[in-house]
Amino acid sequence: MTVPFYVPPEQLMKDRAEFARKGIARGRPVLVLSCVDGILLLAENPSSSLHKIAEIYDRIGFAAVGKFNEFEGLRQAGVRYADLRGYSYDRGDVSARGLANAYAQTLAGVFTTEQKPFEVELVVAELGVSPDDDRLFRLSFDGSVSHERGHIALGAGAETISRKLVEVDVLSLGLDDAMRVGLDAMELTDAPGAQVEAAILDRTVDTHRTFRRLEGDS
Amino acid sequence: MSGFGPPFLTSTSTSFFDLVSTVRPDSLPVVHGMPPSLTPEGTTVLAFRTGSGVLMAGDRRATAGHHIASRRIEKVHRSDGTSVIGIAGTAGLALELIRLFQVELEHYEKIEGTPLSLEGKANRLAAMLRSNLGLAMQGLAVVPLFAGIGEGPRAAAGERSGRIFSFDVTGGKYEEVDHHAIGSGAGPARSTLKRLWRPGLTTEDGVRIALECLTDAADDDAATGGPDIVRGIAPLIRVVDTEGERQVPESTVLAAASALVEARMRGERGEETP
Numbered sequence: 001m002t003v004p005f006y007v008p009p010e011q012l013m014k015d016r017a018e019f020a021r022k023g024i025a026r027g028r029p030v031l032v033l034s035c036v037d038g039i040l041l042l043a044e045n046p047s048s049s050l051h052k053i054a055e056i057y058d059r060i061g062f063a064a065v066g067k068f069n070e071f072e073g074l075r076q077a078g079v080r081y082a083d084l085r086g087y088s089y090d091r092g093d094v095s096a097r098g099l100a101n102a103y104a105q106t107l108a109g110v111f112t113t114e115q116k117p118f119e120v121e122l123v124v125a126e127l128g129v130s131p132d133d134d135r136l137f138r139l140s141f142d143g144s145v146s147h148e149r150g151h152i153a154l155g156a157g158a159e160t161i162s163r164k165l166v167e168v169d170v171l172s173l174g175l176d177d178a179m180r181v182g183l184d185a186m187e188l189t190d191a192p193g194a195q196v197e198a199a200i201l202d203r204t205v206d207t208h209r210t211f212r213r214l215e216g217d218s
Numbered sequence: 219m220s221g222f223g224p225p226f227l228t229s230t231s232t233s234f235f236d237l238v239s240t241v242r243p244d245s246l247p248v249v250h251g252m253p254p255s256l257t258p259e260g261t262t263v264l265a266f267r268t269g270s271g272v273l274m275a276g277d278r279r280a281t282a283g284h285h286i287a288s289r290r291i292e293k294v295h296r297s298d299g300t301s302v303i304g305i306a307g308t309a310g311l312a313l314e315l316i317r318l319f320q321v322e323l324e325h326y327e328k329i330e331g332t333p334l335s336l337e338g339k340a341n342r343l344a345a346m347l348r349s350n351l352g353l354a355m356q357g358l359a360v361v362p363l364f365a366g367i368g369e370g371p372r373a374a375a376g377e378r379s380g381r382i383f384s385f386d387v388t389g390g391k392y393e394e395v396d397h398h399a400i401g402s403g404a405g406p407a408r409s410t411l412k413r414l415w416r417p418g419l420t421t422e423d424g425v426r427i428a429l430e431c432l433t434d435a436a437d438d439d440a441a442t443g444g445p446d447i448v449r450g451i452a453p454l455i456r457v458v459d460t461e462g463e464r465q466v467p468e469s470t471v472l473a474a475a476s477a478l479v480e481a482r483m484r485g486e487r488g489e490e491t492p
Contacts, residue, residue, distance in 0.1 A: 051331065054331070056328070074227075076329055077222040077227045079328045080222075080225075080226045080237055080329075081226060083237075083324070084237060084238065087234070087318070088245050103221070105222075109220060209324075
């Protein structure tokens, strides 16, 4: 009879975190930033159909790095959650906070109980009336949530991108300037247009759905 | 609270209707044992092709027996950016069905990243009606009229033109050629449509013709309300063309309705060609 090796829980969690972190660090970067005209979502993405940024609800956007099948499943779950909530109550009752909480619970559950953790990192962004009211939530593979202001960068080189943006007051920029600053920070200014996926949660429109993909003008 | 349940994470369905049926069936518009005579009903809705797309108009009256339940009910709604839906029948169920259908289309678009084709939307609506057949048997019938722009037999390849679909309570879907009307005032409305409709209408002429039809329907059908100039309540008119879906402003419709009343007082019957 074989006795399984004892692995201390600290070691187990550390190994899992290490594994997830490696997977995520390989992903090309994603940047979400608040500006005067809305919330700009930018991703380095060679594919024009496998999106890394997407619409969840009227004023809620989603961005992710990591394994496509994993974050795509999470994105669809978010759309289902938001549509069901909006239909059961009212469109105004769908909030990023509730959604971020559901994501956090799911990620934490998978991290501790499944064979392997999700190799993803997500941003859930909610558009406010003014840039100061915008809510950006960062969700990690282990279910930890953080609420950040101004911008969130994910994936390879995220720290470098963040460091460049700390010096800029992005909240006071218009869309074009925010786009320029964002692409500069991601070092994508000279990249061919097809490599950049861009979208905005547009503060200036008066329709209930504010998400719009920005195509070909990046 | 433990995050998303299995139906959220593992489903491969793109249908919101399926999702609600699975996880929250009590949110669906279902009524048991309601006496039909006490539920408000909505009546005349018509749609026709115009030069640039399609126009749909509906009166604003809801009745419960001989009682006027509402003078301001809205029977014509935007379903998404390229289509509109109008409803005749039990008002409470109808409005809920419209709301469900709007979310259904938006849900598909977000999950798949691309909107449904017009034909696909009409088929989804038919399936949703079929699932309500039990209610129809109780006398709580809901009959929609669906219109929008899409590729089809009357559009050149790669182009989109106006298309109109009517339905019955069993979920039967029928594509109409140029125009159609539903509801208790449909008879007189259709006669007027047949008399006045012609290909290539402008939106302005379309509004006038829609008002002629609704006025004739209100003449003969107690459950249809004509333009109410005293209270400033105009029929609801929505148009869809290549620029998208929009409502014709109520002030525009009221002005056209006033002109129509004056023309009728002079004895004109809408045939004049400008």
